Amino acid sequence: LDALELFKTELEGHVRLSTTFRFWAGTSNLDENGQSDMKELVEYLSNLPEGTTVTLVGFSDSIGASESNRFLSLKRAEHVEGILRQIMPDASTQVSFQSKGFGEILPSACNSNPLGRKTNRRVEVWISTQTQS
Numbered sequence: 001l002d003a004l005e006l007f008k009t010e011l012e013g014h015v016r017l018s019t020t021f022r023f024w025a026g027t028s029n030l031d032e033n034g035q036s037d038m039k040e041l042v043e044y045l046s047n048l049p050e051g052t053t054v055t056l057v058g059f060s061d062s063i064g065a066s067e068s069n070r071f072l073s074l075k076r077a078e079h080v081e082g083i084l085r086q087i088m089p090d091a092s093t094q095v096s097f098q099s100k101g102f103g104e105i106l107p108s109a110c111n112s113n114p115l116g117r118k119t120n121r122r123v124e125v126w127i128s129t130q131t132q133s
Contacts, residue, residue, distance in 0.1 A: 074101025
């Protein structure tokens with residue numbers, strides 16, 4: 001319950017983009033769709049107004065201890081942030097990045113099968129601009 005409250009507080013005023021990065025089990029390595037998704041995201045972020053905050057929000061499947069899952073989900077978000085910073089070195093003049101990890105809360109699919117767990121190992125992209133209310 002505390003994690004859900006933190007999630008709500010941390011992302012208040014943000015809007016979720018449809019871009020979602022997925023990962024191989026137990027790693028922060030992007031799956032096969034990650035590269036094309038990254039190109040689309042970079043193009044989108046390049047057109048955002050100055051003062052935009054991009055929050056990369058990591059999640060995990062439910063396999064393993066909760067604390068380990070939170071750590072892994074944060075590492076996944078930081079990995080995506082690192083790729084974005086590398087591809088867009090000048091973006092910091094208009095966009096700020098931050099990474100958050102929430103572990104296994106808010107699953108997108110059932111964790112009882114491999115496909116569901118893969119779906120839950122993700123990083124979502126949330127944005128907030130100064131002009132949003």
